[in-house]
Amino acid sequence: MKKFLIIADDFTGANDTGVQLKKRGIKTNVILDSKYIINNQYNSYVIDTESRNILQREAYEKVKEVISTALKFKFDFVYKKVDSTLRGNIGAEINAIKEIYRPALIVFAPAYPDNKRTTINGIQMMNNVPVSKTEIANDPNKPVKEDNLKKLLEFETNEKAIHIYLEDVRNGKFNFKGNKLVSFDAETKEDLMGISKYMLNLNKKILWVGSAGLIDAILNVLYDINPVLCLIGSISKISRQQVEYMSKRGVKIVKVDVASLLNGKTSKNNIVDETVNLLNNKYDTALVTTLSYDDYEMTIKVGNDKGLSKENISKYTKEIIGEISKEVISRTKLCGVFLTGGDTAISFIDHIKAYGTEIIGEVQAGIPLAIINGGMFNGLKIITKAGAFGSEESIYYCIQKLKEVS
Incomplete structure (x- = not known):
């Protein structure tokens, strides 16, 4: 079994992502601090950093400390779990993990079609409405003002990003043009599986960033579940x-x-x-x-x-x-x-x-x-x-x- 390290910014998100591993028979522990990681070759871990509603700089420092300790152990996959409505300190936490993990590519696909969260034309949608036009825009802790994935990533990470639109996702046209930071449209589970399959076949060191929907798609590709x-x-x-x-x-x-x-x-x-x-x-x-x-x-x-x-x-x-x-x-x-x-x-x-x-x-x-x-x-x-x-x-x-x- 592959070993996964998942960094989540809240407890419910940690659990809804970890359960995707458990459903495939992967022993998974949700912990609140990386010091609780045991060097067990069969364990995967979800670490809840409780960093969604704090300041960006604090989130960056907290996640960087957690990932520095966690990566003393070997994991096959590193996954940054984000909210499917884009709440939280997404860019700051990506930067923190990137500095320690040093991935060749960062894949950002926050869609969660089973929960009616999709990405169409680069815009994150909730029940077919851009998230910036929903109640999420008025969240008392972390209001979402930007639902364009490319703009969000570039503003929060200070790094150039490229977005792959739905037509190219479905045609298998993944032209990154030399960019390390790539976001994706996805309307269905099959779209997420297509993204996962292509990226896995690259055999590159990837930092995966998404909701529970993307991890579910990765696992479907890896473990080839019968229909x-x-x-x-x-x-x-x-x-x-x-x-x-x-x-x-x-x-x-x-x-x-x-x-x-x-x-x-x-x-x-x-x-x-x-x-x-x-x-x-x-x-x-x-x-x-x-x-x-x-x-x-x-x-x-x-x-x-x-x-x-x-x-x-x-x-x-x-x-x-x-x-x-x-x-x-x-x-x-x-x-x-x-x-x-x-x-x-x-x-x-x-x-x-x-x-x-x-x-x-x-x-x-x-x-x-x-x-x-x-x-x-x-x-x-x-x-x-x-x-x-x-x-x-x-x-x-x-x-x-x-x-x-x-």
């Missing part, structure tokens, strides 16, 4: 909202078009192949039977034209989901399966010939985490949810929980 398959057979409005939410956050959607299957316009094999390809490329992927109520009505119409009752259409849908999911799982490596809709869940269990589950815990109220008992995929982690249940974030949240190391 999650979602089986969504519920036709409820809540389920459709949940699908829309996770789609916006990078989960790939494959429509199981029951009407087209009944008409012979598509085949089960086409759906299986598309899903397997996405999963084998490490995309979390959802098989969805209904993207809108019109899909449901079209399925009923086509079924009725073929002489099928609603009950028989439901049985057909249940069977096809079971068949597809079994074939998909047989051809991929997954860290878990999410299931919503009672018929969908039991069809999956039947087709993989399991005899039941063992409950491990509850990820949200009424949403259990379990492992499969018996059958073809004994030990596979699953999460089940009733269709018309949960908030719009629930399925996406469950996907992240399935990826955690037990």
